[in-house]
Amino acid sequence: MGPLSPTSPIQQPPHSAGLSYKGLRAAIDPQSIPSPIDAIEIDREQWDDQPFGTLPGGHVPLSTTDYVAIDQGNSSPRYVRVSTWNMPSTSRLASDCEIPLAAVVQPLADQDPREEPVPLVDTGDIGPARCARCRGYINPWCKWVAGGMRWKCNLCLHETEVASEYFCNLDANMTRLDHLQRPELNKGTVDFAVPKDYWAPQSQPRIEALYQPVVPTSTSEKRPPEPMRYVFALDVSQEAMTSGFTQTICLQLLDLFYGYDAEDGTHVDPCFPPQSKVCILSYDRSIHFYDLSPRETDNPSMLVLPDLEDVFVPIRQGLFADVRESQRPITNLLTTLGATSNRFLETEAALGSALAACLATLAGKGGQVIVFPAVIPTIGLGALTTPEDISVLIGTEKEKSIFTPRHEDWQELGEQCAEEGIGVNMFFANNRPVDLASISVVSSLTGGQLYFHPRFDPARDGLVLHSELRRLLLRTTGYSCLMKIRCSQGLRITQHYGNFYKPPTSDLTFGTLDADKTISIVLEHTKALTEGEFAFLQSAVLYTTVAGERRVRVCNLGIQVAGMAGNVFRFADMDAVVCHLVRQSIHNTHSQKIAKIQEQLTDKCAAILLAYRKYCAASAPASQLIIPEAFRALPLYTLAIMKSRPLKAQNVVTDVRLYHAHKIMAMSARATMQHLHPRLMALHDLTMRAAMPDPQTGQMRLPGLMRASYIFMESYGIYLIDNEELMVLWIGSDASPQLLKDLFDVDDFLHVDPKITQLPVLPTRLSGQVRNIIAYRHAQRGWTPKLSISRQNMDGAELEFADMLVEDKNNAAMSYLDYLCLVHKQINAVLTGGSSSNSNRNSYKSAPW
The missing domain is CATH 3.40.50.410 (von Willebrand factor, type A domain)
Known part of the structure; x- marks a missing residue:
C-alpha cells in the first residue's frame, strides 16, 4: 500500500491516543475523501448575495451559513429544521431510507439583523383563531370555506367557525380580502398577543414543599404577567x-x-x-x-x-x-x-x-x-x-x-x-x-x-x-413557558429531546426558554400520506416576555410529501440528522453503555448510506462506496459524535462529561455542527481583503476554512480553531518572525506569552484581520469563548487543540480515513451477502467518494 499523503512537517502529538483500523486499508489520499468544508463554502457562496425564500420545494441553507430569510408562509430554518424536506409518504419508505424522521425546533432563535422582525399579532380579547378540535393556531396553510364563515385546519382537517370580529369576505381565489394585512395568514412565524385565558396558572400546593409558602395575596387562578x-x-x-x-x-x-x-x-x-x-x-x-x-x-x-x-x-x-x-x-x-x-x-x-x-x-x-x-x-x-x-x-x-x-x-x-x-x-x-x-x-x-x-x-x-x-x-428570553408541537394527520410525535420538564398531564414545561435553546422531536407515520401534497408541523410556545407581555410564538412548516427514495435523499438535511443522532445518543447514556451507543451510531451511519446504495444507486459495483450528496460528511460527523466529551470511550472527568452533555442537549443546529467539527482557519495565509470590511458595503468576508487534521497543517503556520466552547491559537515552531511581530509584537516564538486572553491591539493588517475574525464570531453567538495560546510542542493548550482535530486518530477513536473504511466494510459485507471485505484487497481502490 502506498503512503497516505506527502510527508507532513507536523507529526500528530503522541498524547492524541486513538484506535487503529483492523484490516486491510486502501492507499487513499486523505485529500480526496468527503469533507464538510467543501459543502460549507459552496453554500456560503450561494447565499452570500441572494435571500432565501421559505416556500417549500428547494434546498435550504446549511445551519452554518449566514443568510437572509424571507418568510413566505413557512418558518425559516432558523426556527425549524427537518431531517428531510421531502417527507416519505409511507412508513415503509421511511424505513427503507433509514433517515430518522426528526425536527429541530428553536422557537426564539436570533434573526439575521437584515431580516424583518417577527410580526406581533393582537386580536384583542377574542385571542388568536384556533381549531376547535386539535387547538392548532390559524396559519397560512389553512383554507377558507363557506364564504369565509369557516376555516379548515391544515393539521386535522376540521372546519371551525370564524368569530364575528375576525370575519372577512373572500375573493375569487377563496382568499380573504385582508390576507396581506394579516401576518398570521401569510407569515410562517408570528407572535400572538394573548388575553387573560392564556395567563400562567397559579401552581398547586405540593404535599412536600421545599420551602414554607407565603400566604397568597390573590385568590385568582391565574397570575397576571409581570416583567421578569x-x-x-x-x-x-x-x-x-x-x-x-x-x-x-x-x-x-x-x-x-x-x-x-x-x-x-x-x-x-x-x-x-x-x-x-x-x-x-x-x-x-x-x-x-x-x-x-x-x-x-x-x-x-x-x-x-x-x-x-x-x-x-x-x-x-x-x-x-x-x-x-x-x-x-x-x-x-x-x-x-x-x-x-x-x-x-x-x-x-x-x-x-x-x-x-x-x-x-x-x-x-x-x-x-x-x-x-x-x-x-x-x-x-x-x-x-x-x-x-x-x-x-x-x-x-x-x-x-x-x-x-x-x-x-x-x-x-x-x-x-x-x-x-x-x-x-x-x-x-x-x-x-x-x-x-x-x-x-x-x-x-x-x-x-x-x-x-x-x-x-x-x-x-x-x-x-x-x-x-x-x-x-440580552438574549430573547421568556418565562413561565409551555410548548406544544402538533403535526398533521398521518404523523405523530414519539419522542422529545432537550432540556425541559414534561409533567404527566401537561405539555413541555420550561421555567425559561431563550434564543439559544433548541429541542428536537422524532416523528413516525400513523397512516400513508398522499404523495404530492404537504405534511405540516406547528410549534407553539406560550411564554411571558422579559417586559411582562404574555405571548404565543407560533412556527409553521409545510413539507412536501415524496413517494420515491431518491427525492427523500435529495432533500435530506444532514444538520438535522446529526443533531438528532447526538441528542438521542446522549439521552441513551442513562440506559445504555457508551460502547453500545457508539456501535449503534456506526450502524445507523452505515444503514443510511446502504439504503441510498440499494434504492438510488443499485447498479454501481458492490466494491464502490456511494455517498449521497446530502450525506457526504455523515461518517465524519458520526465519528465526531463519538469523540465528543459526553460520548468518549476513554476516561473524561465526570463533571466535564455531564457539563457537555447538558450543553449539547440544548444547542442550536449551528452550534452543534460547529462544536462537533470545529472551524479551523490558517491565519498565516490571509489575503489582503480577507476579514476586512468592504469600503462600499461595510460587509466583511471571512477567509475559507480548512480540514481539521494535522495532515493539512504546516510547522510555519499559525492556525485558529473554534469549537463554540474554546478558541485555540496554534503557533508553529517555524512561524515567521514577521508574522509574530504583526500579531503579538514579539519576533521570537519563545517570547509569545501563552497566558494572554486577548490579542494585543496593533496597527498591523494581520492584527486587525485576526481581531476582526474573533469579533465577528463573538457577534454571531453573542458571547466570546475562552482564547488559549498553544505553541507547538510547548504549551498544555495543545492537548485541547489536538483533540479538536476530529479527522485525526485521537479521543480513543479512529481517524476519519480509518472510520470511513470501517463503514465501507460494513456496507460491503451486506452487499456481498455477508462476506468479509478483507477478502478482496483491491475492493477499496476504485471507491469514488
Missing part, C-alpha cells in the same frame, strides 16, 4: 472568596446594572432590563437576604436564615428592587460582598437550600435565577458527599450510574421551579468535583443553562464570564 424578576445567589464560602470568583461576579454585576467604560475609552450602556427588578442573596452555611429598599442609609440590612432545613423568606418589603432607584444600596452591597477582609469565611455552602430560597422568593411570580456555586453542597437540602473519581467506571456495568442523580431533592427542586415558571442558570467555579450529575438536573428541567469555569482565575476567565452574563441578560 431576577434573583442572583452568590456563594460566599472560603473557596469562592479566596479564588476571586465572588469579587469578580460582584464587579461584573455592577457593570451590567449601571454600565462601564471599556478599555478603549468608550462607554458601554447597562444591559439589565429596565422594567425588571432584582433580588440578591448570598449563602454559605446559612442564607442571607438583603433589604434593597432605597433609603437614607447606604448599607442594606441583612437577614440571616440559619435553618437550612426550614427555608422561608423572612422579608417581603425591599426583597426586590429597581436597580436604578436602589443604586446606592446595591452598589454598597456588591462592593462589600466582594471584599474578603475582616470576615470569617465558612468552608461549606448550602447550594440546595439557597435554590429553595430562590424558589420561595419567586413562587407565584416566575422569573430567572442566576446562581454562582464554587463548592459541592455538603450541607442543607440535597446534601452530597464529595464524589470519588467515577470516570473509571466507563466500560463497566456500573457506567450508567455516572449519569444518575445521587439525591432526589435535586429532581424535586427542578420540577418545582419549572412548574413555578422559574429558570435556573448556574455558573460553576469549582476547584474540586461538585457532582454535576445531581446538581445539573435543576438547570436541565427548568430550561436553564450551565456555565463551567473550573479552577477559576479572574485574569483568565473574567472576560469570558462577563460576556456570558451579558448574553444571558
Whole structure:
C-alpha cells in the first residue's frame, strides 16, 4: 500500500491516543475523501448575495451559513429544521431510507439583523383563531370555506367557525380580502398577543414543599404577567472568596446594572432590563437576604436564615428592587460582598437550600435565577458527599450510574421551579468535583443553562464570564413557558429531546426558554400520506416576555410529501440528522453503555448510506462506496459524535462529561455542527481583503476554512480553531518572525506569552484581520469563548487543540480515513451477502467518494 499523503512537517502529538483500523486499508489520499468544508463554502457562496425564500420545494441553507430569510408562509430554518424536506409518504419508505424522521425546533432563535422582525399579532380579547378540535393556531396553510364563515385546519382537517370580529369576505381565489394585512395568514412565524385565558396558572400546593409558602395575596387562578424578576445567589464560602470568583461576579454585576467604560475609552450602556427588578442573596452555611429598599442609609440590612432545613423568606418589603432607584444600596452591597477582609469565611455552602430560597422568593411570580456555586453542597437540602473519581467506571456495568442523580431533592427542586415558571442558570467555579450529575438536573428541567469555569482565575476567565452574563441578560428570553408541537394527520410525535420538564398531564414545561435553546422531536407515520401534497408541523410556545407581555410564538412548516427514495435523499438535511443522532445518543447514556451507543451510531451511519446504495444507486459495483450528496460528511460527523466529551470511550472527568452533555442537549443546529467539527482557519495565509470590511458595503468576508487534521497543517503556520466552547491559537515552531511581530509584537516564538486572553491591539493588517475574525464570531453567538495560546510542542493548550482535530486518530477513536473504511466494510459485507471485505484487497481502490 502506498503512503497516505506527502510527508507532513507536523507529526500528530503522541498524547492524541486513538484506535487503529483492523484490516486491510486502501492507499487513499486523505485529500480526496468527503469533507464538510467543501459543502460549507459552496453554500456560503450561494447565499452570500441572494435571500432565501421559505416556500417549500428547494434546498435550504446549511445551519452554518449566514443568510437572509424571507418568510413566505413557512418558518425559516432558523426556527425549524427537518431531517428531510421531502417527507416519505409511507412508513415503509421511511424505513427503507433509514433517515430518522426528526425536527429541530428553536422557537426564539436570533434573526439575521437584515431580516424583518417577527410580526406581533393582537386580536384583542377574542385571542388568536384556533381549531376547535386539535387547538392548532390559524396559519397560512389553512383554507377558507363557506364564504369565509369557516376555516379548515391544515393539521386535522376540521372546519371551525370564524368569530364575528375576525370575519372577512373572500375573493375569487377563496382568499380573504385582508390576507396581506394579516401576518398570521401569510407569515410562517408570528407572535400572538394573548388575553387573560392564556395567563400562567397559579401552581398547586405540593404535599412536600421545599420551602414554607407565603400566604397568597390573590385568590385568582391565574397570575397576571409581570416583567421578569431576577434573583442572583452568590456563594460566599472560603473557596469562592479566596479564588476571586465572588469579587469578580460582584464587579461584573455592577457593570451590567449601571454600565462601564471599556478599555478603549468608550462607554458601554447597562444591559439589565429596565422594567425588571432584582433580588440578591448570598449563602454559605446559612442564607442571607438583603433589604434593597432605597433609603437614607447606604448599607442594606441583612437577614440571616440559619435553618437550612426550614427555608422561608423572612422579608417581603425591599426583597426586590429597581436597580436604578436602589443604586446606592446595591452598589454598597456588591462592593462589600466582594471584599474578603475582616470576615470569617465558612468552608461549606448550602447550594440546595439557597435554590429553595430562590424558589420561595419567586413562587407565584416566575422569573430567572442566576446562581454562582464554587463548592459541592455538603450541607442543607440535597446534601452530597464529595464524589470519588467515577470516570473509571466507563466500560463497566456500573457506567450508567455516572449519569444518575445521587439525591432526589435535586429532581424535586427542578420540577418545582419549572412548574413555578422559574429558570435556573448556574455558573460553576469549582476547584474540586461538585457532582454535576445531581446538581445539573435543576438547570436541565427548568430550561436553564450551565456555565463551567473550573479552577477559576479572574485574569483568565473574567472576560469570558462577563460576556456570558451579558448574553444571558440580552438574549430573547421568556418565562413561565409551555410548548406544544402538533403535526398533521398521518404523523405523530414519539419522542422529545432537550432540556425541559414534561409533567404527566401537561405539555413541555420550561421555567425559561431563550434564543439559544433548541429541542428536537422524532416523528413516525400513523397512516400513508398522499404523495404530492404537504405534511405540516406547528410549534407553539406560550411564554411571558422579559417586559411582562404574555405571548404565543407560533412556527409553521409545510413539507412536501415524496413517494420515491431518491427525492427523500435529495432533500435530506444532514444538520438535522446529526443533531438528532447526538441528542438521542446522549439521552441513551442513562440506559445504555457508551460502547453500545457508539456501535449503534456506526450502524445507523452505515444503514443510511446502504439504503441510498440499494434504492438510488443499485447498479454501481458492490466494491464502490456511494455517498449521497446530502450525506457526504455523515461518517465524519458520526465519528465526531463519538469523540465528543459526553460520548468518549476513554476516561473524561465526570463533571466535564455531564457539563457537555447538558450543553449539547440544548444547542442550536449551528452550534452543534460547529462544536462537533470545529472551524479551523490558517491565519498565516490571509489575503489582503480577507476579514476586512468592504469600503462600499461595510460587509466583511471571512477567509475559507480548512480540514481539521494535522495532515493539512504546516510547522510555519499559525492556525485558529473554534469549537463554540474554546478558541485555540496554534503557533508553529517555524512561524515567521514577521508574522509574530504583526500579531503579538514579539519576533521570537519563545517570547509569545501563552497566558494572554486577548490579542494585543496593533496597527498591523494581520492584527486587525485576526481581531476582526474573533469579533465577528463573538457577534454571531453573542458571547466570546475562552482564547488559549498553544505553541507547538510547548504549551498544555495543545492537548485541547489536538483533540479538536476530529479527522485525526485521537479521543480513543479512529481517524476519519480509518472510520470511513470501517463503514465501507460494513456496507460491503451486506452487499456481498455477508462476506468479509478483507477478502478482496483491491475492493477499496476504485471507491469514488
